[in-house]
Amino acid sequence: MSAKRNPARELLFGDLWEYDPAPETAKAFIDERYGLFINGKFVAPKTKKYFDSISPRNEQKLAEIALAGSSDVDAAYQAATTAFKSWSKLPGTERAKYLFRIARLLQDRAREFAVAETLDGGKPIKESRDFDVPMAAAHFFYHAGWADKLDHVTPGRTLAPLGVIGQVIPWNFPLLMLAWKIAPALATGNTVVLKPAETTSITALKFATILQDAGLPPGVVNFVTGAGETGSAVVNHPLAAKIAFTGSTAVGKAIQRALAGTGKRLTLELGGKAANIVFEDAPIDQAVEGIINGIFFNQGHVCCAGSRLLVQESVAAAVLAKLKIRLRSLRTGDPLDKNTDVGAINSKAQLARIQALVAVGVAEGAEIYQADCNLPEKGWYFPPTLFSNVSQSHSIAREEIFGPVLSILTFRTPEEAVEKANNTHYGLSAGVWTDKGSRILKMSTELKAGVVWANSFNKFDPTSPFGGFKESGFGREGGKQGLLDYAQLV
Numbered sequence: 179m180s181a182k183r184n185p186a187r188e189l190l191f192g193d194l195w196e197y198d199p200a201p202e203t204a205k206a207f208i209d210e211r212y213g214l215f216i217n218g219k220f221v222a223p224k225t226k227k228y229f230d231s232i233s234p235r236n237e238q239k240l241a242e243i244a245l246a247g248s249s250d251v252d253a254a255y256q257a258a259t260t261a262f263k264s265w266s267k268l269p270g271t272e273r274a275k276y277l278f279r280i281a282r283l284l285q286d287r288a289r290e291f292a293v294a295e296t297l298d299g300g301k302p303i304k305e306s307r308d309f310d311v312p313m314a315a316a317h318f319f320y321h322a323g324w325a326d327k328l329d330h331v332t333p334g335r336t337l338a339p340l341g342v343i344g345q346v347i348p349w350n351f352p353l354l355m356l357a358w359k360i361a362p363a364l365a366t367g368n369t370v371v372l373k374p375a376e377t378t379s380i381t382a383l384k385f386a387t388i389l390q391d392a393g394l395p396p397g398v399v400n401f402v403t404g405a406g407e408t409g410s411a412v413v414n415h416p417l418a419a420k421i422a423f424t425g426s427t428a429v430g431k432a433i434q435r436a437l438a439g440t441g442k443r444l445t446l447e448l449g450g451k452a453a454n455i456v457f458e459d460a461p462i463d464q465a466v467e468g469i470i471n472g473i474f475f476n477q478g479h480v481c482c483a484g485s486r487l488l489v490q491e492s493v494a495a496a497v498l499a500k501l502k503i504r505l506r507s508l509r510t511g512d513p514l515d516k517n518t519d520v521g522a523i524n525s526k527a528q529l530a531r532i533q534a535l536v537a538v539g540v541a542e543g544a545e546i547y548q549a550d551c552n553l554p555e556k557g558w559y560f561p562p563t564l565f566s567n568v569s570q571s572h573s574i575a576r577e578e579i580f581g582p583v584l585s586i587l588t589f590r591t592p593e594e595a596v597e598k599a600n601n602t603h604y605g606l607s608a609g610v611w612t613d614k615g616s617r618i619l620k621m622s623t624e625l626k627a628g629v630v631w632a633n634s635f636n637k638f639d640p641t642s643p644f645g646g647f648k649e650s651g652f653g654r655e656g657g658k659q660g661l662l663d664y665a666q667l668v
Contacts, residue, residue, distance in 0.1 A: 235521070258342040322365065365664075609634070
């Protein structure tokens with residue numbers, strides 16, 4: 179006879195039920211080899227070179243991706259420049275039809291794209307399925323609605339397109355970042371040359387087939403794939419009217435230096451080291467869930483992740499205890515399993531960076547906590563990690579780890595919380611947990627962050643602008659503000 183379960187003991191000691199595997203069975207329909215997408219069709223790279231796309235889930239090769247050289251990038255810009263002449267003159271109602279079509283086609287193939295995103299990037303299938311793909315479609319729907327209303331964005335003025343937009347996106351949200359960038363550019367009458375991240379190019383190239391099915395005119399959107407040299411060619415091409423970049427602060431600074439004096443428009447969405455602030459009157463259980471979501475969503479591969487937890491001293495011990503219990507219930511493992519909460523780290527290089535910074539945190543005296551978990555033998559994985567007894571001077575409190583690692587600091591007064599929260603080079607996001615609405619409003623005006631969430635974290639909507647201050651970049655994506663960054667006023 180099996181022993182009876184003791185729910186109280188399970189809550190205290192973490193003796194939890196094991197779930198049976200629940201793997202996603204839908205097909206991703208990934209081709210063995212992808213060319214570049216230029217002027218409405220797939221073409222072989224002039225370099226005649228390809229590189230492998232490796233799944234972080236199990237280190238297996240998914241596909242061969244074309245390596246674009248400078249002549250390929252030039253061909254893409256030439257195609258976009260030609261397409262701009264007609265696309266920019268198309269009535270907004272007609273451009274909207276294409277955007278609506280793209281959104282609906284993406285919804286129709288949502289399950290396929292979710293599986294491809296998880297295989298290529300390592301994030302849990304439930305995140306790809308419930309967040310990335312639906313939100314990407316939502317951005318196309320939203321901007322389709324704006325396409326015929328550009329005369330009403332700024333009363334008395336009209337938005338006019340800029341020209342060809344060069345765009346470079348990161349590996350943490352490949353499909354969603356593509357939507358953030360392409361949708362407003364097309365709605366305002368621009369054409370696009372986009373480079374996805376070299377480790378996550380598959381969903382962008384699959385998205386090209388949606389553009390074909392939608393009948394988008396050739397050259398309006400072009401995809402060139404590769405690593406840093408390809409990105410540099412996109413950024414520095416003379417036909418670019420604007421560059422939109424999402425990625426690391428170091429690369430963002432290099433781009434800003436390269437474009438200085440060229441007359442090109444520029445928006446940058448860069449790194450972050452967000453403060454998630456919990457006051458003693460906060461709903462603690464709700465805050466704990468927000469903290470978990472804030473740092474472990476997408477394995478912490480989020481520029482606005484709440485990686486610095488600031489807890490008021492009077493409740494710090496209780497919050498830490500609840501966080502440790504909650505960590506024991508997180509499931510880390512195969513991202514295709516629908517029960518998985520924390521999937522695979524995107525690349526071997528990123529895993530090495532996380533491991534190195536965690537080792538520095540231990541060496542500098544912070545107290546580490548990792549719940550026991552069985553990580554898969556193949557693939558790149560790292561257990562969810564808490565650091566307590568962290569001070570402002572610790573490297574883990576200052577540097578962006580971009581992984582599932584939370585640093586916990588304490589404060590006594592609201593003034594100290596603001597001072598510690600703002601004591602960073604970054605300024606992308608923040609969270610405030612308190613029962614007092616007036617305190618939330620006051621904190622939101624004092625925190626130097628582009629987005630401040632109140633009793634929540636990682637809430638996104640196409641109607642709401644997103645962007646940062648300081649070394650987190652400038653410009654906004656989403657909302658009317660995002661449209662203005664892709665247009666000129668006439």
